[in-house]
Amino acid sequence: MVNADPPVTVPLLQMQGIVKEFPGARALDGVDLEILPGEVHCLLGQNGAGKSTLIKVLAGAHQPDEGQILLDGEPISISDPVASLRHGVATMYQELDVVDGLTVAENVYLGHELATLGFSQRREAVRRTREILRRLGHSEITPGMEVGRLSAAGKQIVSMARALSHDARVIVMDEPSAVLDSEEVGNLFRVVKELTAAGVAVVYISHRLEEIREIGDRITVLKDGRTVGQNLPVSETPTAQLITLMTGRSVEYVFPDSDAPAEGTPVVLEVDGLALRGVFRDVSVQVRAGEIVGLAGLVGSGRSEILETVYGARRASAGTVRVDGKRLRAGSVASAVDAGIGLAPEERKSQGLLLDEPVYRNITLSTFARFARGGFLDERAERTAAQEQADALDLRPAGVDRAARTLSGGNQQKAMLARWLVHGCRVLLLDEPTRGVDVGARAEIYALVRALADQGAAVLVVSSEIPEVLGLADRVLVISEGRVVHEGPAVSIDEHGVLDLVMEGSVA
Amino acid sequence: MSEQEVGDPRAAVAPSDESARVEKAGASAGSSRGRHLFSGSAGRNLGLVVALLLLCVVGFATAGERFASVSNLMTILSLGSVLGVVSIGMTFVITTGGIDLSVGSVLGLASVWASTLATQQMADQYGWIVMVVCALAVGLAAGVINGVIIAYGNVVAFIATLAMLVAARGLAELIAQRRTQIVDVASFNDTFKGNLVGVPKIVWIFALVAVAGWFLLNRTTFGRRTVAVGGNREAARLAGINVKRHLVYVYALSGLTAGIAAVMILARTSAGSSTNGTLLELDVIAAVVVGGTLLAGGRGTIVGTVLGVLIFTTLTNVFILNNLDSSVQQIAKGAIIVVAVLLQQRLARRST
Numbered sequence A: 001m002v003n004a005d006p007p008v009t010v011p012l013l014q015m016q017g018i019v020k021e022f023p024g025a026r027a028l029d030g031v032d033l034e035i036l037p038g039e040v041h042c043l044l045g046q047n048g049a050g051k052s053t054l055i056k057v058l059a060g061a062h063q064p065d066e067g068q069i070l071l072d073g074e075p076i077s078i079s080d081p082v083a084s085l086r087h088g089v090a091t092m093y094q095e096l097d098v099v100d101g102l103t104v105a106e107n108v109y110l111g112h113e114l115a116t117l118g119f120s121q122r123r124e125a126v127r128r129t130r131e132i133l134r135r136l137g138h139s140e141i142t143p144g145m146e147v148g149r150l151s152a153a154g155k156q157i158v159s160m161a162r163a164l165s166h167d168a169r170v171i172v173m174d175e176p177s178a179v180l181d182s183e184e185v186g187n188l189f190r191v192v193k194e195l196t197a198a199g200v201a202v203v204y205i206s207h208r209l210e211e212i213r214e215i216g217d218r219i220t221v222l223k224d225g226r227t228v229g230q231n232l233p234v235s236e237t238p239t240a241q242l243i244t245l246m247t248g249r250s251v252e253y254v255f256p257d258s259d260a261p262a263e264g265t266p267v268v269l270e271v272d273g274l275a276l277r278g279v280f281r282d283v284s285v286q287v288r289a290g291e292i293v294g295l296a297g298l299v300g301s302g303r304s305e306i307l308e309t310v311y312g313a314r315r316a317s318a319g320t321v322r323v324d325g326k327r328l329r330a331g332s333v334a335s336a337v338d339a340g341i342g343l344a345p346e347e348r349k350s351q352g353l354l355l356d357e358p359v360y361r362n363i364t365l366s367t368f369a370r371f372a373r374g375g376f377l378d379e380r381a382e383r384t385a386a387q388e389q390a391d392a393l394d395l396r397p398a399g400v401d402r403a404a405r406t407l408s409g410g411n412q413q414k415a416m417l418a419r420w421l422v423h424g425c426r427v428l429l430l431d432e433p434t435r436g437v438d439v440g441a442r443a444e445i446y447a448l449v450r451a452l453a454d455q456g457a458a459v460l461v462v463s464s465e466i467p468e469v470l471g472l473a474d475r476v477l478v479i480s481e482g483r484v485v486h487e488g489p490a491v492s493i494d495e496h497g498v499l500d501l502v503m504e505g506s507v508a
Numbered sequence B: 001m002s003e004q005e006v007g008d009p010r011a012a013v014a015p016s017d018e019s020a021r022v023e024k025a026g027a028s029a030g031s032s033r034g035r036h037l038f039s040g041s042a043g044r045n046l047g048l049v050v051a052l053l054l055l056c057v058v059g060f061a062t063a064g065e066r067f068a069s070v071s072n073l074m075t076i077l078s079l080g081s082v083l084g085v086v087s088i089g090m091t092f093v094i095t096t097g098g099i100d101l102s103v104g105s106v107l108g109l110a111s112v113w114a115s116t117l118a119t120q121q122m123a124d125q126y127g128w129i130v131m132v133v134c135a136l137a138v139g140l141a142a143g144v145i146n147g148v149i150i151a152y153g154n155v156v157a158f159i160a161t162l163a164m165l166v167a168a169r170g171l172a173e174l175i176a177q178r179r180t181q182i183v184d185v186a187s188f189n190d191t192f193k194g195n196l197v198g199v200p201k202i203v204w205i206f207a208l209v210a211v212a213g214w215f216l217l218n219r220t221t222f223g224r225r226t227v228a229v230g231g232n233r234e235a236a237r238l239a240g241i242n243v244k245r246h247l248v249y250v251y252a253l254s255g256l257t258a259g260i261a262a263v264m265i266l267a268r269t270s271a272g273s274s275t276n277g278t279l280l281e282l283d284v285i286a287a288v289v290v291g292g293t294l295l296a297g298g299r300g301t302i303v304g305t306v307l308g309v310l311i312f313t314t315l316t317n318v319f320i321l322n323n324l325d326s327s328v329q330q331i332a333k334g335a336i337i338v339v340a341v342l343l344q345q346r347l348a349r350r351s352t
């Protein structure tokens, strides 16, 4: 184990030798973690390394089988989430945990409602929520809004507001930036800096190493449920060393070579004048066989809605979608799927997965009828096909019989992708395809998307990470406020160029 | 139904060689199959079987030979078959996360409609098939109406089927004019009354429906869609499943089973009455839920439903044999429902 010099300050929180076993999987196998007051402590590790499990133990959501937790050097027991909060640990979970039917303010104070003598002080809750939202730079979200109407990013902000509503000494953030775009990540970092300046410790989980460089103080690396590097100072640890620690090998973090299709290649997907009232209008794009087109823009600019409308999950108010020249019925997913369109949606938990069903059934969710004979399922064929794609994506653990719920976040994402690989789409719509996916698997997903395109698929990608859009796509469309403000080859524009366009668009 | 507990055999490979990519999982070796006797889907059913056996022991202890005889067994089975057939349909509805409160009324309506003077006259002329088609068509139509209102009208299942419950009962009363219609069609009685190789024919019907239901839920694309719609409606929709159409099919299936049950009631009692099937929906829902189908949707078990039906019917039988008050019986039923569901939640938690 790589271990840096012991710190001089007394640790605020220590976790020692934590073991957590699930039926069939030892998720944590003796993990140590040490957090100082006022630091940003980054937790790194591949998908399935045990990061989320570790912070759930800290949050009281899981009970450890072994090991102890010390607060200010005193052993404490965290029997449930309430106990964790009482000890001053507030947690933002990786999977959004907000209640859709409640308002923003109700969500923020859920479980610790402000009340005197049992009468809830709604006005006070609303006032404080508004204050926290302003601090987060999101005054446009009002406390009275219903959370179900917010985007994934909006929900993440509510979840963040909830963490801030506690007077926490430690705030744990499990991949908070996964659903945020670069501007909002900036906001997040400003808040994190305010918190640490006030002595609050932040545990920060992310797969984006650039973020760790920008915000982190020290790093703990997990691999296969063990601590393989502890308290590494961010400023002195080279990226290559981190990647080697995480993966046990060195990974080339590069995009595959793009060989854009020639002029004459047939157009597969043709979107013409597509509009969704109040969200976006006049979106036209043609994607050739073998071409990857990226949609760049801020969260809330309408990118996801464009994909969902092309897919028929939302009914367009104007415009047409054609696949191989054949016009699709508006607002009909079945017609899109029949034409060979696949969509990997943004929120895998609420839009993508049957959490209690086995992984293979999730992978074949759009294709099981194809394996069936006369309406009778052929589960063996399904399982084999699913296993093949799971292996191609290096799903961990590799078995496809376990419930989807037991996969780590990044591996759930891989299962979603596998679904469309089995499907063998003509057109692939990818909404945030690498959200929560680790460095190694990311490179594999890029290579895979490129390989699919090379086999003749037309791909439309949305990502909040501008470098990803630019690196992966042949052509980019920049979207701002529901309009296409720029279209051109990916090589002729850089990250700043995109951001400038986005800003201009929102001013105009 | 899945065995979620079985560990992946490959996960047992220790990640000893870092360069070879065997870092498949932080999983420990060995599967935990069989660690908990009562967990997993098979274990859940085992719990129900044990409960049923206990009931039988009580029955034998209190009523002796009168309970443990072939003829009493047949009584239990034919009592349970009407409830059972409707419960099979309801299992599908509940697996999608819905509910069908109208089954009892629809059964009543179908039994009345199939036994009106006009229908019986036609049946005399063209054979029993007229009555059967009539009952099935009424059930199916009511189910389709339910399904369309729920799926395309976006009305909550509870409300839509509550409305059907009231309306169907009213229509049945209107048709029957509150009189009981005696079935007097020889070909019908010949076909459905009596035994086939020693077992009442309506029990055979129940067995057929149960087996067909099991195949439909576990082995067909229809069943897979049902589970998917209940497990995550939005995910199912985005995967290309036509959720609305499927919901119509499922409610139609439930109506159809109510129609089949109406035929069975006519065979058993020879009486088409607008009071047939009153409050049946409650017994049906109880049997399905006790059997282990999740009210929230996403998991359904036909075997569990059959066991749930047998448990409730045997309970009724034991009470009747002991001349116990039906009020006491209701209290016992209530207790069973709560205990069974509590037990199941405990087991379900252990198995994940």
Ligand SMILES: Nc1ncnc2c1ncn2[C@@H]1O[C@H](COP(=O)(O)OP(=O)(O)OP(=O)(O)O)[C@@H](O)[C@H]1O
Binding pocket: A022, A023, A025, A026, A027, A045, A046, A047, A048, A049, A050, A051, A052, A053, A054, A094, A396, A397, A405, A406, A407, A408, A409, A410, A411, A436, A438, B025, B026, B027, B352
């Ligand atoms: N409820 C559960 N039952 C069984 N296994 C589980 C369960 N929850 C997690 N696991 C397993 O524990 C391991 C660690 O998962 P965890 O979610 O902590 O990973 P992670 O480091 O957060 O990964 P990611 O970056 O993908 O979010 C994985 O192998 C996962 O499959």
Ligand SMILES: [Mg+2]
Binding pocket: A051, A052, A053, A094, A174, A408, A409, A410
């Ligand atoms: Mg995680």
